[in-house]
Every structure is written in structure tokens, then in C-alpha cells.
Amino acid sequence: MEKPKQEDKSDKGKRSLHTKTEQIKLLEDELKNTKYNKRTQGAVGILKAKIAKLREDEEKRSSSGKKGEGYTVRKSGDGTAILIGFPSVGKSTLLNALTNAESKTASYAFTTLTCIPGTLQYNSAKIQILDVPGILRGAARGLGRGKEVISVVRNADLVIFIVDVFDIKQLEVLKKELYDANMRVNERKPDVKLKKDSKGGIRVASTVKLTQLDDKTIKAVMTEMKMNNATIVIREDITVDQLIDCIEDNKKYIPAIVVLNKIDMVDSAALEKVKKHIGECIPVSAEKGENIDLLKEEIFTKLDFLRIYMKEVGQKPDLDVPLIMKTGCTIKMVCEKIHKDFVPRFKFAKIWGKSAKFPGQKLMLEHVLRDGDIIELHLR
Ligand SMILES: Nc1nc2c(ncn2[C@@H]2O[C@H](COP(=O)(O)OP(=O)(O)OP(=O)(O)O)[C@@H](O)[C@H]2O)c(=O)[nH]1
Ligand SMILES: [Mg+2]
Incomplete structure (x- = not known):
């Protein structure tokens, strides 16, 4: 048999690409085979650092020149949540159950091919919910529409993982994909x-x-x-x-909720078993509308919203329509949200509620507000 000719230039390029991936694989295998304890701590650290560095290099190489990846969805409302799950787990059905949207649903995989937004109105907050194509293992590396989907996650404020009641192993894959795409779910940035x-x-x-x-x-x-x-x-x-x-x-640090869907297809004993394995989750039936209100409440809570009520001098506060702000919000942020002139014209604010030491306390721009506070602005 004839020997293959010397490889040409394009083949060489492919070979070096292969080598880096191979290097990562080798190091990962080594890592798997190293027991972690006090004695191996240093070695494990170095292995992990080497893998991280190689990954970073790979990413830089593969993303250079490829700009504008992802869907163009404008953020709207007080916060954005994104539905992440395998094909056919019921993301579109859930979007339709939560919002006014009508995203196409069907029993075959990859029904949704782009990003479809809907709006959930809850506790006076307007929450944008995004339905995207299903992702699989390898999404972070660009498999299917994984890259586009993941770029949308980076801009969201909350991830809603949706998992099929018959296949809860999906959750680990979804989490790993986000981890590999430099997202840290339900973790705080270390101090x-x-x-x-x-x-x-x-x-x-x-x-x-x-x-x-x-x-x-x-x-x-x-x-x-x-x-x-x-x-x-x-x-x-x-x-x-x-x-x-x-x-x-x-890294991007983002909160997440786990939703277990299609619970109408199992009996309560089977459901209990699944819940034990998957850990904290909200079991729902998107199709039958079961537990949807509970999920809405959890979305609202996880987005860390605060309700701030405005009051005019000498009048009763308007307790019907709160301003929706985020935890950590200051008087300054409230001013900025209402009108761009309010910060330069600010004299002081009077506050009633949890953040005030006594009702009607006079406070300045940097004061941090709490849920349910009533605020009366005094401007020049
Ligand atoms: N029994 C039952 N079926 C459901 C439920 N939710 C969704 N389905 C069905 O599952 C199938 C897939 O639902 P979709 O909402 O299209 O799933 P998807 O996750 O958006 O799928 P892709 O867009 O392809 O990724 C449809 O036939 C739905 O009717 C549920 O809670 N219970
Ligand atoms: Mg869909």
C-alpha cells in the first residue's frame, strides 16, 4: 500500500488544533486519576491551572475574527430570565404558560430555532423570559446553536434550567456547559x-x-x-x-432555578424519588399548568427585586404601583430611574420603612433601600 504523502499546510493547522485539545484531554485524565488530599493539593492545583490556561488560549484562538455571534434580543423590563434545557423538554410550552408569548411547540427536537421573548407580569414587575433552542453536551464548544444560546445567557439575570422528569441527568450536562462557558451558577464572586x-x-x-x-x-x-x-x-x-x-x-456569576417538567406523566411516588435525586427544584407541568404560580414567585424572588413606593410631600404614598429595583439599590438609583435631572436637583429624601431608623428619616443619595420602603424626594 502506498504511504500517505507528506501532510500539506492545511493539515498541519488541523494537527496543531488537535494537539491542544489532546493536551487538555490528557491533563484532564491525569486530574481524574489524582486523588485529592493535602499532599497532592499543589499538584492538583497546577494541573487545573494548566487546563485553564490551555482552554483560555483555545478560546482566544477560536473566537478571534468571529464577532457578533448570538441572537440580537434587546433586554426589556425589570429583569431577564432565560430557559435552558435539552430539546423537547418543554421550554416553549413553559414560556407560553408563564407569559403572553406564543412560541411554537411540537413533539420533535429543535422546534425552536431562534430566541423568542415573552413578558411575565408579576408583583408589578415586568420580567422578560427568553425561549431559545435546546442545547446538548458540547454546546459551550459550539455544538448546535450552543454558542448563540450561551451568549444570550451571559446577558441574562437569571437562568431557569428545565429538566425532563424522566431524564434528570440532563441537569449535570447543562450545568457543565455553562461552567465551561465561564458562567458560575448560584455562586458568589469570591472575596x-x-x-x-x-x-x-x-x-x-x-x-x-x-x-x-x-x-x-x-x-x-x-x-x-x-x-x-x-x-x-x-x-x-x-x-x-x-x-x-x-x-x-x-467569569459571570448568575443565579439559577431548577424546574422539573412533565410531572403530569409520573405518579407521586415516582416524583418523590426523582425529587430526592435532583435536589432543590420546582416540579411543574407546563402543559397542564401545574405549579406555575409557585414558579413565578420563585423567579421574582431569585431576581432579587425590591419594591419601592413613591410619596409626594403632604400626600399619602401610592401603594398600588411600586418601582421595581434590585437589592442593594440606593436613593441615587431611584432618582436616576425616575428622571435624569433628579440627581443634580436632589436635596434630601425622607424614608419610611425597613431601611429607616425612624419613620420619615432624612437620608442622602448613597443610602441603601430595602423592600417596601416609601420614599419622598425633596428637590431644588
Ligand atoms: N405531558 C407533558 N408534555 C409536555 C409538557 N410540556 C411540554 N410537553 C410536550 O413536549 C413536547 C415538546 O415541547 P416544547 O415546548 O416544544 O419543547 P422545547 O423544549 O421548546 O423543544 P425545542 O424547541 O425543540 O428545544 C411537546 O409535544 C409538548 O406538548 C408537560 O408538562 N407535560
Ligand atoms: Mg422550543
């Missing part, structure tokens, strides 16, 4: 300050006892990730994964 320096090596300080990392590992991981001169101040007991996240500094 770590990292400052690059021009010289002086790596300086590590921590304000709490670190039980999952030691100085040597931290330095090795940072070196592996080309942070050779930097000061890091760690204020909580982080893991090596969290350390890598902080170094990469490109």
Missing part, C-alpha cells in the same frame, strides 16, 4: 483582591485561615497562569478552582 505588579514576585496575604490551599500552591498556580508579579489578598476560604476563576477574571 479576593488581585493586583498585577511590574516587579517583586508574588505576594500572598489572607485575612482568614485557608483550609483548602497553601501559599506554595497559590504561587505555583499563579506562576502557571503567567501572573509572576502580583499581590493577592484572600478574604475567604476559597478552593483552587475559585482561585483560578479570580485569576482569569472573566
Whole structure:
């Protein structure tokens, strides 16, 4: 048999691409085979750092020149939630049950081919809900419409995972896809300050006892990730994964809800069993409308909304229509939401409610409000 000729240039390109992916695979296998304990902590850290660095390089390479990926959906309302699930789990049926939208539903996979928005009105809030095509394993790497879907998730405020009652393993796949696309679901950004320096090596300080990392590992991981001169101040007991996240500094932290759909197809004993395995979730039937109100309430809660009521001087507050704001909202943010002139014209505000020390307390722009507060603005 004839030997294959020497590979041409295009083949070479493919080969080097393969090599990086292969490198990641090899390191991942090594990681799987390394038991984690105090003694191997450093080695595990370095392995993880190496994988992270290779991934980052790959991503940079594959996304260079490919701009404008994703659907163009304008954000509207007080917050945006996105439905993420495998094909045919009932995303479109659920969108229709939650909102005024009419997204096409059918019993075959990939019925939805683009991004379809709907509006959920709840507790005076307008919540945008997005229905997108189903995703599968490999979405983060660009399989199917995975990349487009994931780019929409990055702009959302809440993820609603929707899982088929007969196949709860889907949840792990969905979570992994978002993780690989640099999203951290139901996690808080760790309290770590990292400052690059021009010289002086790596300086590590921590304000709490670190039980999952030691100085040597931290330095090795940072070196592996080309942070050779930097000061890091760690204020909580982080893991090596969290350390890598902080170094990469490109993670998006987003809350999520897990919805278990099609519960009308199982009896209560089977449902109990499934619930035990999947953990915290909201069991619904999108088709029969079961538990939809409970889900609406959970969406509202998870979006961290505050209701702020406005009051005119010398009048009763308008308790019918609140202003919908987010947790952490200040008087300044309320002013900005109402009118662009209100901040420069601001004198003081009087507050009634949980954030005031006494009814009608006079407070200034930076004051942080709480749910149900009543606010009376005094302007010049
Ligand atoms: N029994 C039952 N069937 C449901 C439920 N929700 C959706 N279905 C059915 O499941 C099928 C798929 O529903 P869709 O809403 O189109 O699913 P999807 O997740 O939007 O699918 P893709 O757009 O293809 O990703 C349809 O035949 C629905 O009627 C439910 O709660 N119970
Ligand atoms: Mg659909």
C-alpha cells in the first residue's frame, strides 16, 4: 500500500488544533486519576491551572475574527430570565404558560430555532423570559446553536434550567456547559483582591485561615497562569478552582432555578424519588399548568427585586404601583430611574420603612433601600 504523502499546510493547522485539545484531554485524565488530599493539593492545583490556561488560549484562538455571534434580543423590563434545557423538554410550552408569548411547540427536537421573548407580569414587575433552542453536551464548544444560546445567557439575570422528569441527568450536562462557558451558577464572586505588579514576585496575604490551599500552591498556580508579579489578598476560604476563576477574571456569576417538567406523566411516588435525586427544584407541568404560580414567585424572588413606593410631600404614598429595583439599590438609583435631572436637583429624601431608623428619616443619595420602603424626594 502506498504511504500517505507528506501532510500539506492545511493539515498541519488541523494537527496543531488537535494537539491542544489532546493536551487538555490528557491533563484532564491525569486530574481524574489524582486523588485529592493535602499532599497532592499543589499538584492538583497546577494541573487545573494548566487546563485553564490551555482552554483560555483555545478560546482566544477560536473566537478571534468571529464577532457578533448570538441572537440580537434587546433586554426589556425589570429583569431577564432565560430557559435552558435539552430539546423537547418543554421550554416553549413553559414560556407560553408563564407569559403572553406564543412560541411554537411540537413533539420533535429543535422546534425552536431562534430566541423568542415573552413578558411575565408579576408583583408589578415586568420580567422578560427568553425561549431559545435546546442545547446538548458540547454546546459551550459550539455544538448546535450552543454558542448563540450561551451568549444570550451571559446577558441574562437569571437562568431557569428545565429538566425532563424522566431524564434528570440532563441537569449535570447543562450545568457543565455553562461552567465551561465561564458562567458560575448560584455562586458568589469570591472575596479576593488581585493586583498585577511590574516587579517583586508574588505576594500572598489572607485575612482568614485557608483550609483548602497553601501559599506554595497559590504561587505555583499563579506562576502557571503567567501572573509572576502580583499581590493577592484572600478574604475567604476559597478552593483552587475559585482561585483560578479570580485569576482569569472573566467569569459571570448568575443565579439559577431548577424546574422539573412533565410531572403530569409520573405518579407521586415516582416524583418523590426523582425529587430526592435532583435536589432543590420546582416540579411543574407546563402543559397542564401545574405549579406555575409557585414558579413565578420563585423567579421574582431569585431576581432579587425590591419594591419601592413613591410619596409626594403632604400626600399619602401610592401603594398600588411600586418601582421595581434590585437589592442593594440606593436613593441615587431611584432618582436616576425616575428622571435624569433628579440627581443634580436632589436635596434630601425622607424614608419610611425597613431601611429607616425612624419613620420619615432624612437620608442622602448613597443610602441603601430595602423592600417596601416609601420614599419622598425633596428637590431644588
Ligand atoms: N405531558 C407533558 N408534555 C409536555 C409538557 N410540556 C411540554 N410537553 C410536550 O413536549 C413536547 C415538546 O415541547 P416544547 O415546548 O416544544 O419543547 P422545547 O423544549 O421548546 O423543544 P425545542 O424547541 O425543540 O428545544 C411537546 O409535544 C409538548 O406538548 C408537560 O408538562 N407535560
Ligand atoms: Mg422550543
